[in-house]
Amino acid sequence: MTVSVFIGTSLDGFIARPNGDLDWLPAGGGEPHGYNEFIASVDALVIGRKTFEKVLTFEAWPYGDKRVVVLSSRPVDLSAAGGGVVEQMAGPPAEIVSQLAASGAHHLYVDGGITIQRFLQAGLIQRLIITRVPVLIGDGVPLFGTLPRDVRLRHVATRHYPSGLVQSEYRVADNGMSDGS
Ligand SMILES: NC(=O)c1ccc[n+]([C@@H]2O[C@H](COP(=O)([O-])OP(=O)(O)OC[C@H]3O[C@@H](n4cnc5c(N)ncnc54)[C@H](OP(=O)(O)O)[C@@H]3O)[C@@H](O)[C@H]2O)c1
Numbered sequence: 001m002t003v004s005v006f007i008g009t010s011l012d013g014f015i016a017r018p019n020g021d022l023d024w025l026p027a028g029g030g031e032p033h034g035y036n037e038f039i040a041s042v043d044a045l046v047i048g049r050k051t052f053e054k055v056l057t058f059e060a061w062p063y064g065d066k067r068v069v070v071l072s073s074r075p076v077d078l079s080a081a082g083g084g085v086v087e088q089m090a091g092p093p094a095e096i097v098s099q100l101a102a103s104g105a106h107h108l109y110v111d112g113g114i115t116i117q118r119f120l121q122a123g124l125i126q127r128l129i130i131t132r133v134p135v136l137i138g139d140g141v142p143l144f145g146t147l148p149r150d151v152r153l154r155h156v157a158t159r160h161y162p163s164g165l166v167q168s169e170y171r172v173a174d175n176g177m178s179d180g181s
Contacts, residue, residue: 001101003108004127005116006038007143011132014140015113020054024135031163033131043105044069046089046096046119048112049076056080069100071115093122117145123175128153134164149176 008025009015016022029035045063047055049072055062061084068086070076078086089096100108110119119125130143153170160166 001097001106002126003097003110003119003124005110005125006129008131008133009143010135010137012136013143014137015143016141017137018139024137025133026163030165031161033161033165033167042107042109044100045109045111046071048115051112093119093124097124113141113143120151121148123177126172128170131165131167151175
């Protein structure tokens with residue numbers, strides 16, 4: 001199982017304004033920067049409840065018939081996703097990954113700030129692709145948060161695009177859990 005993050009951030013490290021607004025992101029996702037190729041490679045998305053609620057405000061469900069797992073500790077109305085293939089799970093990230101592996105998934109796309117942070121804390125992310133948008137927004141929902149130990153990364157590549165997007169790809173070299181915990 002490979003668990004990846006593919007996310008856009010402001011240069012100052014936020015993934016949304018404090019109220020969840022994404023108006024600072026390039027319209028329509030911006031120029032092509034690998035998202036379509038990435039999403040085609042994943043078997044399932046694992047998104048936090050807050051990201052799910054934000055996605056429901058978009059004009060159309062953006063994930064087509066891709067399997068989407070919404071994480072929440074409370075009941076969520078999945079019918080709002082229209083024709084999407086959506087299910088709900090909750091619990092420790094390791095159990096979620098195990099369940100999805102048992103159901104045949106090989107590549108997961110984890111999205112949402114808190115959700116990514118919980119998967120990182122659990123040592124479950126292998127790959128990070130972070131696209132920095134050339135804007136400072138000063139405050140907002142952070143991509144990263146506290147960690148129980150350092151997570152060492154291996155830089156794979158940095159790509160830049162004419163509009164100013166700068167995308168860096170990392171592999172997790174050492175998630176600090178080599179003691180088996
Ligand atoms: N810039 C980008 O590319 C990008 C990408 C994704 C999202 N965003 C933005 O980021 C914001 C959302 O991020 P966020 O950090 O606020 O929240 P989030 O990660 O989307 O959602 C957090 C919620 O997910 C649930 N959750 C997470 N892990 C769980 C687990 N293991 N078990 C059960 N429930 C779990 C909890 O829901 P309950 O409280 O219901 O239990 C938690 O409060 C939105 O504004 C979204 O638009 C931006």
